Amino acid sequence: MSIQDEIAESENLRQLTDPPHPPAKVSVSKWDKYLDYQSSQLEKTRGHLMIVATVIASMAFQAAVNPPSELWKNDSQEKVCTAGMIRDTITNKGVNPHTHQLKLCDFGSAKVLVKGEPNVSYICSRYYRAPELIFGATEYTTAIDIWSTGCVMAELLLGQPLFPGESGVDQLVEIIKVLGTPTREEIKCMNPNYTEFKFPQIKPHPWHKVFQQRLPPAAVDLVCRFFQSSPNLRCTALEACIHPFFDELRDPDTRLPNGRPLPPLFNFKAQELSGIPPDIVN
Incomplete structure (x- = not known):
């Protein structure tokens, strides 16, 4: 059973279906259910994403919590979905333009992380790679997914990818141009084999200049928590969900611009809430 099969009940996952006519000599077991969404509200014009703050918050929240990999941990392993998952949340085939509900798909590189076992480093679409x-x-x-989620939120705010690298090296250059040169300790946290490598010293770019618009302080603060060079300093999915930037979503009177109610945001399962302090759950 695949990871997508195991978590198939989530309302934010694109459902799998059996192919009607499997091609000969091709191993096909499941297809992603096609969702015919034409999300005109998400069309980009001259780099500006034409959606309001409530929609951005709703979409960013869903990207942060689905699938909630930090909440699936046990003593020896943790489920984490990596390549493709985050990127699909921002395509015009993954967002219902009427309900603004996200549908995640493409779990081809999803895997179970086991401590002590090496993993493949070349995963995740380039613009969203930690x-x-x-x-x-x-x-x-799972901090790599938190970084990718930050890339999704930043793209919603900017209307274009924040780190549009043309190669792996260029991707790192784009990150350094915004966050500045990582310290030796930060490099050690990412890969200790590179601690002696000499990088040009670049100062971090102020976030208000990155976005070139007046953003709520809570939005900037959350973006900063996503984009920490040291993986262990990034916020967790839970910390992101309880961040003040999403307070508007917790107001029962909040509605989408079209007057519809918000998509389901807080329908957590008991397994996902286990171990979380009751005061946070309530």
Whole structure:
């Protein structure tokens, strides 16, 4: 059974279906159910994403919590979905323009992380790759998904990818141009094999200049928490979900611009809430 089969009940996953006519000599067991969404509200014009703050918050929240990999941990392993998952949340085939509900798909590189076992470093679509992956790390955590989620949120705010690298090296250059040169300790956290490598010293770019518009302080703060060079300093999915930037979504009177209610955001399962302090759940 695949990971997508195991978590298929989530409302934010594109459902699998049996192919009607499997091609001969091709191993096909499941197809992603096609969703015919034409999300005109997400069309980009001259780099500006024409959606309001409530929609951005709703979509970013769903990207942060689905699938909630930090909430699926046990003593020896943790489920984590990597390549393709985050990127598909921002395509015009993955967002219902009427309900603004995200549908994640493409779990071809999803895997179970096991401590001590090396992983493949070349995963995840380039614009959404965490820096430790670019550094060739093979022992990484679900923090790579947190970075990707930050890329999704930043793209919603900017209307274009934040780190549009044309290659692995160029991707790292794009990250450094925004976050500045990582310190030796940060490089050690990403991949200790590169601690002696000499990087040009670049100062971080102020976030208000990155976005070139007036953003709520809470939005900037959350973006900063996503984009930490050290994986262990990034916020977790839970910390992101309880961030003040999403307070508007917790107001029962909040509606989408079209007057519809928000998509299901807080329909967590008991397994996902286990171990979380009751005051946070309530």
